[in-house]
Amino acid sequence: MNSTPIAAEEGRKEVTSPQKMSRYNLAEVDLLRENGHSFVDVAKLGLKHDGKCCLDCGIMRRVDGQNKPCKGPVKLELRGAS
Numbered sequence: 001m002n003s004t005p006i007a008a009e010e011g012r013k014e015v016t017s018p019q020k021m022s023r024y025n026l027a028e029v030d031l032l033r034e035n036g037h038s039f040v041d042v043a044k045l046g047l048k049h050d051g052k053c054c055l056d057c058g059i060m061r062r063v064d065g066q067n068k069p070c071k072g073p074v075k076l077e078l079r080g081a082s
């Protein structure tokens, strides 16, 4: 028998959602992988803004590239909704 465990851990980290990429017409070459972030030109997202931001956590990339490691996709949660 040959039971192949299929990538159980896949999708745990550093996976920029393909939906996001296709939504903005982005290709892998458009991404700047740095510190776990997937930076892309903000302009490519249709915003008139300089710089790059992370597709996953949404942080703006610092010009010096000294961003803290990516925390991964932002989870929107309502905390104590009033």
Ligand SMILES: [Zn+2]
Binding pocket: 036, 037, 038, 054, 055, 056, 057, 058, 059, 069, 070, 071, 072
């Ligand atoms: Zn990030």
